[in-house]
Amino acid sequence: MLNPDLSTIDLSLAEFERYSRHLIMPEVGVEGQKRLKAASVLIIGTGGLGSPLSMYLAAAGIGRMGLVDFDVVDTTNLQRQIAHTTADVGRPKLESATETIRAINPHVQVDGYETLIDSSNAMEIIEPYDIVIDGTDNFPTRYLVNDACVLLGKPNVYGSIFRFEGQASVFDATQGPCYRCLYPEPPPPGLVPSCAEGGVLGILPGIIGIIQATECIKIILGKGNTLVGRFLVFSALEMKFRELKLRKDPACPICGENPSITGLIDYQQFCGLDRGGKTSDLLDPSERISVAELHERLRNGRKPALVDVREPHELQISRLDNDYEIPLGNLETHIHELDRDQELVVYCRSGERSAKAVKFLKEAGFSNVRNLVGGILAWANEVDPEMPKY
């Protein structure tokens, strides 16, 4: 439980009225409301999870909220990132989220960090806050946030989402396990699809984000049983929660008995990513083809064989004149369907999965295979404005 000095915290008349439904609850009351006002919470990421949780925490009367985001609002965010509106497309997320929070509750102090949180700034950003809420979308940042929280002794309210499934917990190494106790290592890059590749049900971050907000408020109030030592797995399709026990690993490299990690490390490297980290950037120029060049080739009748490595449901949105349709995950088992001597152009949505496919096919002995740079998204942008984008 946090132990703030409440003697300096006062609620104004306007605040008494605003929080009246809290004040009449014995679990909150005036003291609890003052605790909320005295509390500071750092929210890393104002996207799917960060949107709903920051809005509810603002409404609840958290005194100071820090927001970390460097991204810009994109139309594809609006299906779930409810802190941002249609009019905000193209604006920094930090700006629109701050506006949303202030509109909900002007009594909240909002401090923005428009930066990519990394090993060089994480300790400094996190240090002044009581609680950290992790709403990021990649493994390097997940491990970074975990390690910084362990080193600084801060509770890390965790949530993650994929399609119809979510996970939530509270990692607080001062009294329980940390994220590394559960997953000592991240999966190799490319093995687990991201929300951008795999999709996510729009309401799912709402459910998981609100669980995170709930845990945050319980930690501040010192009430109830938090998710420390417990891991919730939620399935929206089954509408079921499963609760799993977590234990502190005595051999944990950061919160165990003899920690080997005593400061922040290079998380890109730890997660097997080079700086920049994209397979498509690593391909040789001879292994790439632009949409303009492909367009030219189609027009003058020298069409290469097109290999679409997207998932079947993506093909329903848009497609080129495909010769092969083999999702990336099935490429290995269906490789015999491809002709080694044929000129192949591989594509996907944005050119990243297809880059992996090109790398794989090259290693398998295919000589004449190229990646469509920017994928079908670039095709829609540069060649065919009528094609739907996703």
Next chain:
Amino acid sequence: MAIEIHIPTALRQYADQNSTFEVGAGEVHAALNELTTRFPKLRPHLFTEDGKLRNFVNVFLNDENIRHLSGDELKLKDGDSISIVPAVAGGR
């Protein structure tokens, strides 16, 4: 005897899109073996080449992580459930 294995969304593509799989095995590792024999594409996502459970995947027997169980604790009884829980990073 019916033991249900929960297959997480992220791994269903390697298990013919099944969300659960029923096994008859009497022990957790045998049950996982039964699962990966039926869906061989799942195997490399769960185990290293020398058969160790991968560091970014946990398997729970009911609510206990099997890394913390041994011997008889890994035996299965009717109604037990096994959950595969991989690391998931999504949040935006």
